[in-house]
Amino acid sequence: MKSPKFKRSKINYINYNFLIPALILIFVFFLVPNILNFIYPFTDWNTFKTELNFVGLRNFIELTIEKTLWRDLLTTFKYAIFVTIVSNILGLAIALALEKTSKINGIYRTLFFIPLTIAPLAAGYLFKGIFDTDGTLNYILSIITNRDINFQWLGKINIVIFMVGLVQVWKWLGLRMIIYIAGLNAIPKELIEAAKVEGSNFWQILKNIQIPLIGPSLTFNITMSFVTSLFVFDTVVSMTRGGPARASEVANLFILYKFGEGRFSYATTMSLILFLIICVVSIPLITFFRKRELEL
Amino acid sequence: MRLRSTMVSVIKYIILTIFVFIIVIFPFWVVIINSGKTLVEANSLGIGLPSEWKFIENYKEVIIEGEFLVGLKNTIIITLFSSLIILFISALASWVFARSKLKFISFLYYISISGILIPPAIITTIKVMKTLHIFGTCLGLILFYCGIFIPLAIFFMTGFIKTIPIELEDSARVDGCSSFRIFIKIILPLLKPILITCSIFLVLNIWNNFIYPFYFLKNVDQWTLTLNLFNYASKFYHQAAWNLVFTGVILVSTPLLIFFIFLQKRIVSGLLGGALKG
Numbered sequence: 272m273k274s275p276k277f278k279r280s281k282i283n284y285i286n287y288n289f290l291i292p293a294l295i296l297i298f299v300f301f302l303v304p305n306i307l308n309f310i311y312p313f314t315d316w317n318t319f320k321t322e323l324n325f326v327g328l329r330n331f332i333e334l335t336i337e338k339t340l341w342r343d344l345l346t347t348f349k350y351a352i353f354v355t356i357v358s359n360i361l362g363l364a365i366a367l368a369l370e371k372t373s374k375i376n377g378i379y380r381t382l383f384f385i386p387l388t389i390a391p392l393a394a395g396y397l398f399k400g401i402f403d404t405d406g407t408l409n410y411i412l413s414i415i416t417n418r419d420i421n422f423q424w425l426g427k428i429n430i431v432i433f434m435v436g437l438v439q440v441w442k443w444l445g446l447r448m449i450i451y452i453a454g455l456n457a458i459p460k461e462l463i464e465a466a467k468v469e470g471s472n473f474w475q476i477l478k479n480i481q482i483p484l485i486g487p488s489l490t491f492n493i494t495m496s497f498v499t500s501l502f503v504f505d506t507v508v509s510m511t512r513g514g515p516a517r518a519s520e521v522a523n524l525f526i527l528y529k530f531g532e533g534r535f536s537y538a539t540t541m542s543l544i545l546f547l548i549i550c551v552v553s554i555p556l557i558t559f560f561r562k563r564e565l566e567l
Numbered sequence: 568m569r570l571r572s573t574m575v576s577v578i579k580y581i582i583l584t585i586f587v588f589i590i591v592i593f594p595f596w597v598v599i600i601n602s603g604k605t606l607v608e609a610n611s612l613g614i615g616l617p618s619e620w621k622f623i624e625n626y627k628e629v630i631i632e633g634e635f636l637v638g639l640k641n642t643i644i645i646t647l648f649s650s651l652i653i654l655f656i657s658a659l660a661s662w663v664f665a666r667s668k669l670k671f672i673s674f675l676y677y678i679s680i681s682g683i684l685i686p687p688a689i690i691t692t693i694k695v696m697k698t699l700h701i702f703g704t705c706l707g708l709i710l711f712y713c714g715i716f717i718p719l720a721i722f723f724m725t726g727f728i729k730t731i732p733i734e735l736e737d738s739a740r741v742d743g744c745s746s747f748r749i750f751i752k753i754i755l756p757l758l759k760p761i762l763i764t765c766s767i768f769l770v771l772n773i774w775n776n777f778i779y780p781f782y783f784l785k786n787v788d789q790w791t792l793t794l795n796l797f798n799y800a801s802k803f804y805h806q807a808a809w810n811l812v813f814t815g816v817i818l819v820s821t822p823l824l825i826f827f828i829f830l831q832k833r834i835v836s837g838l839l840g841g842a843l844k845g
Contacts, residue, residue, distance in 0.1 A: 285667050286747070287663060289660060289746070289750070292659065293659065293660035293721065294660070294679070296714045297679055297717055299714060300711045301718070303691075305687070307691035307695070308690075308691045311690075311691060365583075368582075384834070384835060385591055385827070386591065387771060388771065389775070389824075390775035390792075390796075390823075392777040392819075393816040397597075397598050400597065400598070400601070401594065401597060401612075405612060410612055410613055410614070441590055441594075498686075505778060509797070542689070542691075546685065549685060
C-alpha cells in the first residue's frame with residue numbers, strides 16, 4: 272500500500288524530544304517517589320535520628336503486632352467495597368433512567384452533576400452538619416415521627432464508615448452516571464429494538480444486552496471507584512477524623528498519623544502495602560472485564 | 568400500551584425528582600440557609616429561613632478570619648498553571664506516542680500511563696521535594712500535579728490523536744514545516760475537544776484537592792482554599808459554629824459552581840464525548 276520512501280518520511284518527522292518534559296515530570300514526581308517507597312519500608316527512617324539503617328521486615332512485624340495497620344486496612348476495604356457497590360448500582364440506575372438525550376433529561380443530568388464540583392473536604396463538612404447528632408437529619412426525623420430523635424449517625428462504630436462512604440457516593444454519582452450513559456448510548460439501537468420486538472422485558476434487555484455491552488464503562492467505573500476509595504482522605508478528615516474509637520480510621524489517616532508521629536518508615540510501609548493492593552486488585556479487575564469484552 | 572408507557576415515564580420522573588430533591592437540592596438548601604443564621608440558630612441545623620439575616624456579617628467574618636482571599640488567589644494560580652502545563656506537555660508527548668511504532672516508545676507509554684491507577688507515594692515525594700528545595704512552595708505543588716495528572720492526560724490524548732488521519736500532517740511535512748510548527752498549527756487545533764474534556768477534569772481535581780496542599784504547602788500565604796477551609800473549620804471542631812463552617816463551604820465551592828453553571832453544556836457533553844472515546 273505504501274512505498275518504503277513514504278513510510279520513512281512518516282517516521283522521520285516524529286520528534287522524540289517532545290517526550291522529554293512529560294517523561295521528566297513523571298519520572299521525578301511519580302516514579303522516583305514510588306521507587307523510593309520500595310526502599311524506606313525496610314529502614315528505620317524516622318524523625319528522631321539522622322542515620323538510616325536497614326531493618327528488614329521489622330516495620331511489618333511491629334505494625335502487625337500493633338494491629339493498627341491491618342485494622343485500618345480492613346476499614347478501608349469495607350469502605351471501598353461499600354462505595355463501589357452503591358455508587359455503581361445507583362449510577363447505572365440513573366443512567367438507565369436518563370439514557371435518552373432530551374431536554375428534560377439534560378436538566379436532570381446537570382442536577383446530578385452538581386456535587387462533582389464540590390470539594391470532598393467541603394462535602395464532608397456539609398454532611399457532618401446533616402448527620403450530626405444535633406444535625407438536620409435527626410431534626411427532620413424528629414418532626415416526622417413527632418419524637419425526639421438523637422441517633423448518632425457518625426458516633427456508632429458499626430455504621431460510621433458507611434455514612435462517610437455515602438458522601439463519596441454522593442460526590443461521584445454524576446460521573447458514574449455520565450460514563451454509563453456514554454456506554455449505553457454506544458449500544459446499537461437495533462439490538463434493543465429487536466429484543467423488544469421479540470418480547471424481552473426490561474430486565475432481560477438489561478441482563479442480556481446492556482450490561483454485557485457496556486463493558487468498558489463497567490471496567491472504568493468499578494476499577495476507578497474502588498481504587499479511589501482506597502485513598503479516601505478529605506471526607507474522613509472533615510467528618511470524623513478517624514473516630515469514634517478509630518472506627519473510621521482509613522489507610523490514608525494511618526499514614527498521616529504515623530507521619531505526624533515522625534515514624535516515616537511506618538507511613539511508607541502502609542504506602543507500599545496500598546501500592547501492592549492496587550496492583551493485586553486492579554490488574555485482575557481490568558483483565559477480567561477486558562476478557563469479557565473480547566468474548567462478545 | 569401507549570398509556571402504560573406514559574404512566575411508567577411519569578412515575579420514573581416522579582422518583583427522579585424526589586431523588587434529586589433529597590440528594591442535591593436538600594443539602595444545598597441546608598448549607599446555604601444555615602450560613603445566613605446567627606450562631607445559636609445555625610447550631611440547631613434546622614431547615615427554616617433565618618429569623619435574623621446574617622449573610623453579610625458571616626461572609627465578611629469568614630473571608631477575613633479564614634484568609635480566604637489569599638487562598639482564592641493561590642488556588643487560581645495553582646489550578647491555572649498546573650492545567651496549562653499539563654495540557655501542553657501531554658499533548659506534545661501524546662503526539663509522539665500516537666504516531667511512533669517503536670517498541671521502546673510503546674514501553675515508555677505504558678510506564679507513563681501507569682500513574683492513572685497507581686497512587687503517588689506522599690511521604691517519599693516530600694523527600695524528593697526537599698532534595699530539590701521546592702518543598703512547601705506553590706511551584707513544588709504545581710510540578711507535582713504535573714507528574715501525577717500527565718499520565719491520564721496522555722492516555723486520553725493519545726487515544727484521540729490515533730483517530731486523526733495522518734495524511735493531514737504529511738502534507739504539512741511536504742511543505743517543509745518543522746515538527747513544532749506542525750504541532751502548533753495542525754495538531755493542537757484538532758485536539759480541542761479532548762483538551763476541553765481534560766481541562767474540565769484537571770480544574771475539578773486540582774481546585775478541590777486537599778490532601779496534596781495539606782502535605783506539601785507550609786505557610787499561610789501559600790495556602791489553597793481547601794486548606795483555608797480546613798484550618799478555619801478546625802477551630803470549631805469541638806465547639807460548633809455551623810453558620811461559619813457552612814459559609815466556608817460555600818466560599819470554597821462557589822467559584823467552581825459558577826464555572827460549572829456557565830460551562831455546563833460543554834462540561835456534560837465534553838465528559839460524555841471523552842468517556843465515549845476513552
